[in-house]
Amino acid sequence: MPYNKGPDRLGAAWAVDMQAHLPERRLAEATRLMAWARDRKTGAPRYILELDENHRGAHCDCECVSCGGALIAVNAARETYLRRPHFRHAAGTEKHLCLVLAARAALLATLESTGYLDLPSHRRTARITGLSGSFYDAWVDAPSERVHIASCSFSDEAAAIVTLDDGRELHVVLVGSHASGTDGAQHAAIEVLVDDVALAGMSPEELRHRTRLLVSRAQWCGHWQDNVLLDSAMNQARARAADAFDLVDGETGLPDAATPQEIRETLLHRKAKEILEREKRLMVPQMSVTERSQQWPQEATTRKCRDAQALELQSVALEQRMGRIIPDVTAVTVVRRWGVGAAARSVDPSPPPGLLHGRVVHLTVGSTPRALRMTDRLGLQIQPVDATH
Template identity: 45%
Template sequence: MRQLMEDGWIDLPLRRRTASATGLTGSSYEAWVEHPAMRHKVHYAQFEDPTRAILTLDDGRVLHVLLTGKPGTDISTLGRDGLPLPTIYLDIETPELAHMSPEELRARLQLLPDSMQWCSHWQDTELDAQALAQATEKAVQHFDAVPEGLVLPEGLNQTQRRETLLHLEVKRILEEQCRLKVPALEATVVVPTTRGRHLADRWSAPAQQLVLDKVWLEHRFGRLIPDVICHAHSSDGTTVYEPLLIEVTVTNIIDEERHERIRAAGQAALEIDFSRTGGRLTREELVTVVVEGLETKSWLHNPILENHRVTMLAALEARASVIAEQNARRERVLATPLEDIRQEYLNAVLELNDVRVMTDDDGRQLPHAIPLERAAKERLADAADKLTIHGYPEATDERLVGHTSILARILSCKHNRPVGYKLANVAGVLNAARQTKGRNRTFHSLVMIAFSVYEPDLKPSQRQWYDVWRQEVVDGIRANEQDFMRNTIFDRLLSLLFPEMAEALAKPWGKHVNDLRWDDGEQMFRRPFDTELKPAFFLERQPLVSKHDAPLIDTAPTDYWLKGRDLEAWKRANPSRAAAFPAPQKDSDQ
């Protein structure tokens, strides 16, 4: 103590005061303030407290000692200003050094001010007030306390008061920033079909940055009072939400009833759910969450999304209806005897080929033949589809059913008259077949099998001509000329259609083997014959008409289009084709 008086200075330690504030959510916010350590000149000292010091011996050893004095008077003694006097305890007790004189001890001692501790400070009241103010401001910054000067509606509980604070801040941020990033849009639609299968479609649009024009807080919109309402649009103007409803949720989860009211309003509605943030938010963090963040946002309703969903659902349901009809048709076809379908197919081919030659002297089709040809094509498409269902997809091939094709030549031999050719006799058909060159000669042997099976009438000179042609084909096959080797792609179907030819078709002689061969002209390996099917284009465009359908009611046999009840019945039976098929021109009498 004498040293303090003699030195005349004391180093006072740092003074720290801590305070806490409880927020609206019950969370605690702490803050502390400090009065810095300072050196003061000692005017008067009274020994009342302990302290620590170090004592240095002659040999250099350093001892930590505790300076202890007797208790003084009450430490709560007030100064002239009415405040508690600052007090420092100084404890001194080292019996080992009792032999040293006071002067020697004083000379060797060095006080350790770091061990000093404030019991009270003349600025504690101000420091406590500052710490509490800072703790309260922390709560305000985290929207857990009502800022000074802000008056909230009466009757709100603590949770409602905090949510109101967030609503106000979100509105302020949107008004200030004039922009808002909204989540992506994604719709998936699934429609069940038969046999446990389903149809699915998906539409999506990426997240967007919207520009805001106007912002209202808790403004009534019909049966709703959204937390925030604004007008928003994309920068390119392709997306417009007028209005955009925004619901700010913390603990007030949007229940199904409220959600239904939002959907019923039919306007875009966005939820910002702060319960997903997982902790406290500062004002700066809230700006990021509201303006740029997507983790807390979700669409409660979006008319753009719903329009796409409805469109996709309608399209999938239409497809499912078509699939259901196709499956039902498939079951009916599979239950139909194959012999009936065979005859139906041959009749349609024969009818179509006969109609094709209904032309005038200039080769123009006669007017009355036009609707007949359309009807024949529909019946052929229907029969070919039935054969496809039974496992004969080649029934639609252009090389079989096209103009002056394989079936026309075989049927000419079978019926002993030109079929599909406007010629005088079968010899003319055979001559036309002989004129085909190159790879098309691969089917010459089919005509000759039909000729040998059905033996159409030929004059002696015609027969002599035919025998020469036949020998050319035989010689070509024996010489392994690939153009004469028969492509067997149609043998299986032809054996079904013409059972009389099946035995000859089954013989291995003259058939082509699908191996790779080097083509000198094209300088590449290729298969000598095309084994892929080539569906006839006109068949692909035809609607399917079953022979079991009801007879036409409002459509005459010479009409180019179905009419009235017949047209409506066809639309119901063929929804996908009806959507793609061109609408007929209305007749003047309709």
């Protein structure tokens, strides 16, 4: 009660200590307790409730899995207690890193008794660069899988080798954060993210449940089917590029100095020839002539010379020189009767009766990958953009 400097009055001062709500404080403390340690003699993980009355306090013979410091077993082997049993450092409060590594050690200690794990799905991707410079991506997924644990061995405080009941081995690595690009391990391995210090204070039963959950969200570093998945993804990417006529498949017959654009153009022409050779039919467009009179230039007169018609092909050749031009595709048609089939370059007005005419049709293929795919599906409706007769 300090003295008030007023003339004749004494003043009283009161201070109220605002402490955190007791249940909330105890809950916060419970999440930072260490229930797992390492046996100083054997190196095996020890759970606090496994200790007997002869291993209380400093006689627990346990050490920290992180710093190796001596630990004290608080309230070990007691039936009643105000604060739950736990390990603490002899020197003082546990460090955050010690709690994290104790959590990982606890997780590994209960891994074998978990019985089974739900492994996540695994994806491998592949990319092909086409002649046009476009990218073609594909991916293949290995589905998620439930596996049963036969045995477990520990390589260090944060890694274990799990042997499955079918003989396969899986390396389980506990990490604080996932590294980018973890594919390419020489063996099947997963990274399990363990950064919750509350795990260090969980019971074995709680840890088994949490282990299954964490493993189901793990990240693969290597998979048993990696090569198979990658080959399948690569084949799919190549198929997509080939479907767009943007991939060299075999010999092109072009000189080594040919540009990717020239190679791709040749591939497009070969595809057009392949379709025509297979179908042996071709739909050519209508031929018409438009004339304008000098007296009425605004009015145009269109005269149709020939209807659109389907031609039956006898042979198809690719880029053969004919005079001073080299058509992309040259097709020879079969005419069953006069007036039906292809129009020849020079039409004989009076052909001999019964004579079968082989007409030559020069095709300048204004083709695109999409156009060729559509014509390939339409069968009879194979129609070049431009046809000269």
